[in-house]
Amino acid sequence: MPRHFHGTPRQERALSAYVKLLRASETVHSEATRTLAGEGLSASQFAVLEALYHVGPMCLSELAHKILKTSGNLTMVVSNLEKGGLVTRQQSAEDRRFVSVAITERGRKLMARVFPVHLERIVELMNRLSPAQQDELGRLCRKLGRNL
Amino acid sequence: MPRHFHGTPRQERALSAYVKLLRASETVHSEATRTLAGEGLSASQFAVLEALYHVGPMCLSELAHKILKTSGNLTMVVSNLEKGGLVTRQQSAEDRRFVSVAITERGRKLMARVFPVHLERIVELMNRLSPAQQDELGRLCRKLGRNL
DNA sequence: CCGCAACGTTTCAATGTTAAAATACCCTCA
DNA sequence: TGAGGGTATTTTAACATTGAAACGTTGCGG
Numbered sequence: 001m002p003r004h005f006h007g008t009p010r011q012e013r014a015l016s017a018y019v020k021l022l023r024a025s026e027t028v029h030s031e032a033t034r035t036l037a038g039e040g041l042s043a044s045q046f047a048v049l050e051a052l053y054h055v056g057p058m059c060l061s062e063l064a065h066k067i068l069k070t071s072g073n074l075t076m077v078v079s080n081l082e083k084g085g086l087v088t089r090q091q092s093a094e095d096r097r098f099v100s101v102a103i104t105e106r107g108r109k110l111m112a113r114v115f116p117v118h119l120e121r122i123v124e125l126m127n128r129l130s131p132a133q134q135d136e137l138g139r140l141c142r143k144l145g146r147n148l
Numbered sequence: 149m150p151r152h153f154h155g156t157p158r159q160e161r162a163l164s165a166y167v168k169l170l171r172a173s174e175t176v177h178s179e180a181t182r183t184l185a186g187e188g189l190s191a192s193q194f195a196v197l198e199a200l201y202h203v204g205p206m207c208l209s210e211l212a213h214k215i216l217k218t219s220g221n222l223t224m225v226v227s228n229l230e231k232g233g234l235v236t237r238q239q240s241a242e243d244r245r246f247v248s249v250a251i252t253e254r255g256r257k258l259m260a261r262v263f264p265v266h267l268e269r270i271v272e273l274m275n276r277l278s279p280a281q282q283d284e285l286g287r288l289c290r291k292l293g294r295n296l
Numbered sequence: 297c298c299g300c301a302a303c304g305t306t307t308c309a310a311t312g313t314t315a316a317a318a319t320a321c322c323c324t325c326a
Numbered sequence: 327t328g329a330g331g332g333t334a335t336t337t338t339a340a341c342a343t344t345g346a347a348a349c350g351t352t353g354c355g356g
Binding site: 005007010011013014015016017018020021022023024025026027028029032054068119120122123125126127128129131133134135136137138140141142143144145 | 165273276283
């Protein structure tokens, strides 16, 4: 049994970049969401609230697409937000299969307070890279994201 | 309510890089783990198995540190692997607080078959970037990862 | 019009995840 | 020696996550 993995150069290179990408993402994300935990918001809850806050009411499948989660998941996340009075559900009148989700006044107030803090935390975390490096990272990551 | 978020240039830059980083990581990771799902392995299970396969027996807290998860979590992941006969638990004789986890022959055979496939999948996914770009991505991500 | 495929949502079971409390163990020092 | 502090693991509760199955609704083609 090898004590550590060794492969071809192209394997080592890809694996190294892959691991660092996942580490960076995991670190930055968990640091950024630490702020939210103090407000009793999970990452998914924040993502939903943020979409509704900045874009407007949406049905569940649109939300699912927006935040890259399955619909089965969203049912629970939205239900939990609903319990907290942060969003409302309303069955569409024209097509009763759709359920429209909207942010409440309470949710809006929460976001008005929390979003700027969260944003500044992200700026702070990303500032380990220079502006030019941030742009370069964005360019490289864009090539890897979501176009299967 | 703004239809879309607009901030200062430095906020937009950081946020854009942040979102792309998370998207890229999410996409690549879920694509890479798709292979494993066919083998009945979750990402965490694979990570544990891979560590034991390439490094050797370890106690739970070492494993937790290795794959960046909490110990409470590892208890479950290891238990599930144990059910499948892929790893064994053994309480340390010297210090009975420690539980050493080792990969079994069955687990080793599984990894011998699955790991190369998984690695090639990662190479394939990362090949949307040139070798130089992969190195550059690694460099940038290294500055963002885990040194709080 | 009717049957049926397609679609949006929900439910379910299994696993993962975390934080916090509980448990078990080791070691030191008075 | 035995009380207490520190450490490793497990348990627990709450939420997240996915895939699959179930349910209700809509719209289309025969």
